[in-house]
Amino acid sequence: MRLTRRGACTLVAAVVLVALGLAGGYPLLVALGAIALGAVGAAIGVAGRKPRVEVIRELFPDRVERNGRAVITLRVHNPGTRRQGGFTAVDRVGEDRVTIAVRPLAAGAEQPYLNELPTGRRGRHEVGPLTLFRADALGLGRSELSLGGTATLWVYPRTHPVGAVTGGLPLHHHDGEATETSPRGSLDIREVRPYVPGDEVRHLHWKATARTGQLMIRDYADPHQPQFTVLLDDRREITAPEFEEAVELAASLIVAAAEADHRCRLVTPGGVDVATDSGWDAVQRYLEQLCVVARTEEAGLPLVPGALARAGGGTLVVISSAVTVSPDDRAALVGVRPRYGDVILVVGSTGAAPAAPGVRVLRAANAVDAIRQWRTVIA
Known part of the structure; x- marks a missing residue:
């Protein structure tokens, strides 16, 4: 238990009033000081008793899209034989806080409390530990008690319905080049x-x-299985709002491709390189990676990393900003163009359009606008 700032100031004022009253012979000051001391003593008596309860936290679901609905349920149980006074339960969700006012509990009683969690920020957020606060009515003193461990809330980027590209260059394997006429099911x-x-x-x-x-x-x-590669620009030159829209677009495209049984790859200039087969496990892995991806602090990175320049096959989608795509970046895209069946550059609506021979350019104000224009690609 500790005194709040208000409680500490009240205690100091009480001592000063009593001292002045006794020294100057003013009974009124002594009475005021005594009242203040009594209030501080009462605050210590009320707030000094920490809640003796059992609390079970349940988080559902633990994986949601940004601005989706995730709730936390607290089951508060009083195992004792005496009535427990009310208190405040606070759970931390990343940088945010969720506050729940717990009412007094009779002996042996249990009460559930439901509250929504903030999901406006993409990321992997730690929920907890749960802290129980008890304070007096005047806010002069408070006690704290931490309970339980932590849980993890994954806030994925939003995904929008979008079609997957069906074409692309044939892949290359150890037994030679596969052809688009290879029978389905061949290996x-x-x-x-x-x-x-x-x-x-x-x-x-x-x-x-x-x-x-x-x-x-x-x-x-399977040589007939399409390949889909997304290059997400995570360089520090791209602005935070543009980057969030780019992550949302990348998530929509790569999830659609993985669900359409395409082999996918996610690459960033900052060093992210995730390649998986198709299916639900691939979708989960890409969403988790896009959940935590952030702009790199390293300066002077090229848009096309060396590992991607040596790869090839299928469709390559580059998501960047018109302002950050330099002439060297355009030259690198032109250089890798022959290795892919199609190269598509998606940039923001600000700045001059970065033209590159053989590269289709889509200009979009946000992720939703880009997906609307994507229909021209898959048509």
């Missing part, structure tokens, strides 16, 4: 890698196993 070797428990034993590569001394396995890929 090409993507790589020969060490065996991992759970791999198909019938895919063991015995020659490589004999040569390396460890079990090696053929990793197959």
Whole structure:
């Protein structure tokens, strides 16, 4: 228990009033000082008793889109034989705070409390620990008690319904170049890698196993499966509002592609490089990555990283800003253009349009506008 600033000032004023009253012979000052001292003593008596309750926190759901609905439920139980006074429960959600006023509880009683969590900021937010506060009516003293651990709330970027690109250049594998006329269901070797428990034993590569001394396995890929790559500009030159719109657009496009059974890749100039197969696990991984991606502090980064310049196949979508795309960036995009079936640059509506031969440019005011224009790409 501790005195608040108001309580400390009241205590000092009480001592001064009593001292002046006794020294000058003023009973009124002594009485006022005594009243103030009594108020401080009462505050210590009320706020000094910490809540003796059991609290269970339930967070549902723990993964939502930005501005989605996530609620926290507190189940407050009084295990004692005496009535518990009311108090205030405060949960921290990142930089925000959620306050719940808990009413007095009878002995053995339990009361649930429901409150919505702030989800306006994208990110991985830590919820908790829960802090219980008890204060007197005058706000002179307060006690604090921390309970329980923490939970995690994932606030994903918003995703909008959008179609996936169906075309793209054929991929290249160890057995040669695949063609667009390859029959569906055919497989090409993507790589020969060490065996991992759970791999198909019938895919063991015995020659490589004999040569390396460890079990090696053929990793197959479907040559007819489309490939979709998103290059998200996370350089510090792009403004915060533009970056949030870019993340929202990247999430919408890559989720649609992964759900359409495309092999996807997410790359940023700042070092993010995530490549997965399609399916729900891929969607979750990309959303988690886009949940925490932030602008890099490193200066002078090129838009197209070296790893992406050496890759190829399928469709490449570059999401940036017209202001931050330099002539060198445009030259790099022109350089990687032959490696992809299509290269699309999406930039904001401010600044001059960065024209690049062979690269389609979409200018959009925000993510929703960009998705509206995306229909011309997949038409």
